[in-house]
């Protein structure tokens with residue numbers, strides 16, 4: 163793997179544009195690479211039939227841990243433009259993406275946002291939370307930025323990209339309103355969401371949910387027994403009925419948490435997995451960005467509204 167990265171970096175460093183840029187054929191569609199499935203789906207709404215999008219990380223792939231394969235490096239080098247999130251989401255390939263700017267248009271979507279839009283996990287503001295898409299309003303700013311970038315990449319279709327983005331932004335605004343309506347039905351005291359890694363900070367801030375997680379903002383970080391026992395105490399003290407696994411993080415963490423609660427006389431329900439950093443399979447319940455955010459909020463609402471009367475979770479002590 164190291165070898166592939168070195169080859170790519172050498173290629174990029176030599177600035178041999180004419181060698182590595184794809185020969186253009188009349189009528190050829192623009193070729194775009196998007197790093198994640200979430201970004202790829204959103205971009206498809208903007209580029210419509212004017213560009214071809216190749217997604218590096220498919221459904222259920224964890225971007226924090228992803229290392230590009232040889233075929234990915236080829237795609238990155240041969241495409242016309244690259245879109246990625248930034249803020250260290252693509253932790254293992256960010257250096258390569260930055261270097262590729264020397265030979266082609268590379269769009270970092272998080273540049274659409276200002277410092278005040280972001281969450282930082284440290285006082286020195288070195289560790290921004292990259293999971294911006296869980297706030298649909300912030301994602302709208304990113305999509306507007308993506309549409310402007312497409313107009314620069316393919317100037318002759320500027321009005322097409324503007325029209326497409328206007329349609330998509332309207333859908334995103336409707337989605338945002340729907341999420342707010344769903345949250346209104348959750349009793350305020352029950353709006354605590356326990357997850358495996360801290361991917362939903364923006365969701366919590368935007369829609370008034372308190373987020374708690376075992377791991378940090380990257381799945382790379384470890385958690386200790388200390389975190390686990392503290393979380394068990396927190397769940398029992400706050401009478402939390404459900405915890406939420408994620409599609410791109412192994413479920414064993416959530417099972418360990420549920421088991422720990424049960425040993426202490428509290429049965430916590432394990433909800434269906436939320437989609438945090440990757441879409442579900444195409445055509446499925448979370449196969450698009452909009453379906454993903456709506457699926458997540460519906461599951462969160464259903465499980466946070468559970469009460470002891472449901473007899474599925476709550477105290478096991480008589």
Ligand SMILES: [Zn+2]
Pocket residue numbers: 226293359361379380381438439
């Ligand atoms: Zn993440």
